Amino acid sequence: MTTRTLTMLVAMGAAMSALASGGGDDDRDRRRDPVADRIYVEECGSCHVAYPPALLSRASWKAVVGRLATHFGVDASLEPAMGAEINAYLQARASLRDTVDGDGRTALRITETAWFRHEHRPGEHGLYRGVFEQASVGSPAKCDACHRGAAGGRYGEGEIRLP
């Protein structure tokens, strides 16, 4: 076998195991889905942007939607029918991987997941220590302070402006 053939086989093997492992690539595609459900955007996008469903797992969304009356210090409860519809949308589009907080518990926040903390670590991509505490941001949950397309579910590099 030539080195070239071997390299090709190794590359094919890597591609196939990436497919077989599931989750990863699928999730990356899901993260690019626009946030399109009208009821979800209306009801869950009034206080903050309607977060992309693919950034939390099914278990995480279930936990968030299951306790809307005590939602991060506010009452965000919904009529049962509306809650059920939103829940169905989130469950269908959720991340296929577990999303957990730093202690390994089901995450209630995107911003406490390992993915978020890695993607937004200080020192990378112009992010500096204290950037989330800037007056014009206030919290990492204010995605649209930096991601200008966040209200429409767009987080591409071309639409980021740091404060």
Ligand code: HEC
């Ligand atoms: C009445 C206002 C209000 C409504 C309506 C609301 N939220 Fe929130 N939400 C909040 C506040 C306040 C926070 C905490 C924000 C912060 O930490 O800066 C929050 C945070 C979140 C977070 C965690 C963000 C993070 O990663 O840190 C999620 C997930 C979330 N909301 C989902 C929802 C969903 C789903 C709905 C609709 C069913 C909804 N919210 C409706 C006020 C609201």
Ligand code: HEC
């Ligand atoms: C202080 C500014 C800031 C805030 C607030 C912020 N981000 Fe980001 N985000 C960035 C930067 C900078 C990057 C890195 C972009 C790069 O890879 O060059 C990034 C990367 C991302 C990416 C990957 C984009 C890609 O195509 O690689 C996603 C998805 C994302 N953020 C989602 C969110 C979500 C969801 C929130 C809110 C819960 C949020 N961000 C809050 C600045 C921010």
